[in-house]
Amino acid sequence: MDKQMDYGEDYKYIPATSVQSGSGFEVLPDLYQYTVQIVNVHLVGDPNADDGFVLIDAGMPRSANMIVSAVESRFGENSKPKSIILTHGHFDHVGALIELVEKWDVPVYAHELEMPYLTGQESYPEPDATVEGGMVAKMSPMFPNEPIDLGNRVNLLPSDGTVPDLPEFRWIHTPGHAPGQVSLFRDKDRALIAADAFVTVKQEYLYRVMTQEQEISGPPRYLTTDWDKAKQSVEKLAKLNPSVAVTGHGLPMAGEELTENLEKLVGEFDVIAKPAYGKYVN
Ligand SMILES: [Zn+2]
Numbered sequence: 001m002d003k004q005m006d007y008g009e010d011y012k013y014i015p016a017t018s019v020q021s022g023s024g025f026e027v028l029p030d031l032y033q034y035t036v037q038i039v040n041v042h043l044v045g046d047p048n049a050d051d052g053f054v055l056i057d058a059g060m061p062r063s064a065n066m067i068v069s070a071v072e073s074r075f076g077e078n079s080k081p082k083s084i085i086l087t088h089g090h091f092d093h094v095g096a097l098i099e100l101v102e103k104w105d106v107p108v109y110a111h112e113l114e115m116p117y118l119t120g121q122e123s124y125p126e127p128d129a130t131v132e133g134g135m136v137a138k139m140s141p142m143f144p145n146e147p148i149d150l151g152n153r154v155n156l157l158p159s160d161g162t163v164p165d166l167p168e169f170r171w172i173h174t175p176g177h178a179p180g181q182v183s184l185f186r187d188k189d190r191a192l193i194a195a196d197a198f199v200t201v202k203q204e205y206l207y208r209v210m211t212q213e214q215e216i217s218g219p220p221r222y223l224t225t226d227w228d229k230a231k232q233s234v235e236k237l238a239k240l241n242p243s244v245a246v247t248g249h250g251l252p253m254a255g256e257e258l259t260e261n262l263e264k265l266v267g268e269f270d271v272i273a274k275p276a277y278g279k280y281v282n
């Protein structure tokens, strides 16, 4: 019998939002970004091709209805993904996961190093409210950090780098922001689903989050605990020379603008990304 799934004790609705919340963006014919309050989920699959789709990440706490309507308005009534791939297990990426798994009964995949945080074994480190940054950083202690427990409903991503149900993509380990974070990359058109390895909005600052003002940024500071690894992860992704990138937070970025911004982020990582102070900065 399936083990009962549970959110952590500190699971709750987070009252923070952005102008993009509830709206979607077709980045490519088979890549759709939908914003849930202050985080993005992605749907990979072409609605006109009729060969199914995959959901990347699961939004904010209590957002299952929003995600289901976004899925159904793009792929049709009662449609469901073949699977859900988690880039990592932070609360804003697994917020609606249990309701979605219960509704759709589809497999969930994640990296081995995220498993303790997805099976109720280990809490993420406390968010750092003292880190250099604005209002979102300051409110981060209210963010859930206790692990979700998916029991036996979560599976390991294949160790050969392939992505279940997305044969053209491969996963790339991009730790630093979370130990088992993965980004997804498609060589054919160099499309990148970066997760929170880098984001296109300064996620620590409420005004910029609300307006979704576009600006290349390292991973959200209050939850990033290993800045050396975070830097290596950005370098790894920049080397792929992506043509278009979607990120866990902020609007998609493409072409020359993406190339230039990634170069800048790699070159000036310690200035742009790494906070000047905070408890996870050495
Ligand atoms: Zn995160």
Ligand SMILES: [Zn+2]
Pocket: 039, 090, 092, 093, 196, 220, 248, 249
């Ligand atoms: Zn995030």
